[in-house]
Amino acid sequence: MMEKKINLTASEIGSLWASYITESATIPILKYFLKIVEDMEVKLVLETALHYSEEHLVELASIFKQENYPIPIGFSEADVNVKAPRLYSDTYTLYFIRSMGKAGIAANGASVSSAAREDIRKLYSKYLSTAVKVEDEAKKVLLAKGLFVRPPHLPIPKNPEFVQSDKFLRGWLGKxxxxxxxxxxxxxxxxxxxxxxxxxxxxxxxxxxxxxxxxxxxxxxxxxxxxxxxxxxxxxxxxxxxxxxxxxxxxxxxxxxxxxxxxxxxxxxxxxxxxxxxxxxxxxxxxxxxxxxxxxxxxxxxxxxxxxxxxxxxxxxxxxxxxxxxxxxxxx
CATH class of the missing domain: 1.20.1260.10 (Ferritin, core subunit, four-helix bundle)
Structure with a gap:
């Protein structure tokens, strides 16, 4: 008996469509960054990010074909001039990659939780993992170069405490x-x-x-x-x-x-x-x-x-x- 095909839900097709557009918009930028980058550590992170984005784009296009859904237009090499002079520093490209990774973690995490079909859940679990890896690789290089902005440290309290007054919520007047x-x-x-x-x-x-x-x-x-x-x-x-x-x-x-x-x-x-x-x-x-x-x-x-x-x-x-x-x- 042939297994009945399960159609994609609105949330699944919405996630796939958004992922395709986002990956197609990321690839031209990464290709330009790779043309201007000088720092080899930064270059390795860029290459990793580009590899994943290109791989994802192929996978997403394949799913659209299987589902008889039109492949989005998105972006292409027509949207980038890799011969243009440097616009951003190597350091800034790292910030871009980390920002891209953080956005990927949020978007792919939401897509995992909203997906019902097993193949889509597995796909976004994998994409979540790659987003974590890209963000982590960028963070490692930023830390190694002393460029990572750390939030401040806080004093360690002696004991747990409960809030005793609604003054905790105030902020307009007084202290x-x-x-x-x-x-x-x-x-x-x-x-x-x-x-x-x-x-x-x-x-x-x-x-x-x-x-x-x-x-x-x-x-x-x-x-x-x-x-x-x-x-x-x-x-x-x-x-x-x-x-x-x-x-x-x-x-x-x-x-x-x-x-x-x-x-x-x-x-x-x-x-x-x-x-x-x-x-x-x-x-x-x-x-x-x-x-x-x-x-x-x-x-x-x-x-x-x-x-x-x-x-x-x-x-x-x-x-x-x-x-x-x-x-x-x-x-x-």
Whole structure:
């Protein structure tokens, strides 16, 4: 008796589609980085990341064929100029790889938990493992070179304690309590992510050809700097050091290594990650003033994300993701 084929669920096809688009957008950037890289340790990490991305793209295309589902267009070699001069330093490419790995861990972990079909679960378990490996390899090199930004250490308490007053939640008036470990973790995470974003978008703004796209990147730089200013005040109030900026990791080149379409996609992807991070930070920040700051940032970044999506659509670059049938339209 022939085994009945189990169709892909909405979450499974959504994950596969997003993975294909993301991998196809990553490969051109990694190929460019490999052309400009000079540090051999960094080159090895880039080669590992590229190998996995290319392998994943082939596997994903094969699944789409098996399921008789159209293969997404995504991105290609037409979106990269590997002969362009250096735009980012070798150090910054490591930060890019680590950021890519962290995003992969989050996305693939969610895909594992939402998948029902065994082959898709196994696929995303493997992808989760490779994302962990890529992120870890990048982190090892950053640590070896003294470039990894560590959150601060905390004093060790003598005994466990319970919170005795709702003053623990306050933060608007009077003396503010010290930041908790989770609050510090999220402030540092958001701070570093915005440092990364400032440098990435600064480089993009230098080389963008479309004026509207260029202005969007410049607006993103300003938005990230505003967020950094807010987070730095929180760190200063607790006598915690803020990480150094990475502006020096961007060259003065104005020759575009990437298409405006690819850069805008990467900008939108970074904005989506930022929204997810801010949401998690709100949930784990018990001091009301900190949560309020994140809520304000959520509004600003959300509006920026919407404008980025609209710009992609108006430019004819927004590939339609899998969606349900429009029954009203079908019945007309």
């Amino acid at each position: 503010r309590r010290p930041l908790t470990a989770e609050e510090i973790t999220h402030i540092y995470m958001n701070y570093i992510n915005n440092l990364y974003g400032v440098s990435l978008l600064m480089g993009f703004a230098q080389v963008a050809q479309n004026e509207k796209v260029k202005k969007h990147f410049i607006r993103g730089v300003d938005l990230s700097k505003d967020i950094l200013d807010v987070l730095k005040i929180l760190l200063d109030e607790s006598n915690l050091p803020a990480p150094m900026t990475w502006d020096a990791e961007v060259s003065d080149s104005t020759v575009p290594p990437f298409s405006d379409k690819l850069m805008l996609f990467q900008c939108n992807a970074l904005t989506s990650i930022s929204l997810a991070n801010i949401g998690g930070s709100i949930a784990l920040s018990f001091r009301r003033d900190i949560a309020a700051k994140y809520v304000k940032q959520l509004g600003s970044v959300g509006l920026y994300a919407e404008d980025g999506a609209e710009l992609m659509i108006r430019s004819g670059w927004f590939e339609s993701p899998p969606h349900s049938a429009d029954r009203k339209e079908l019945m007309e």
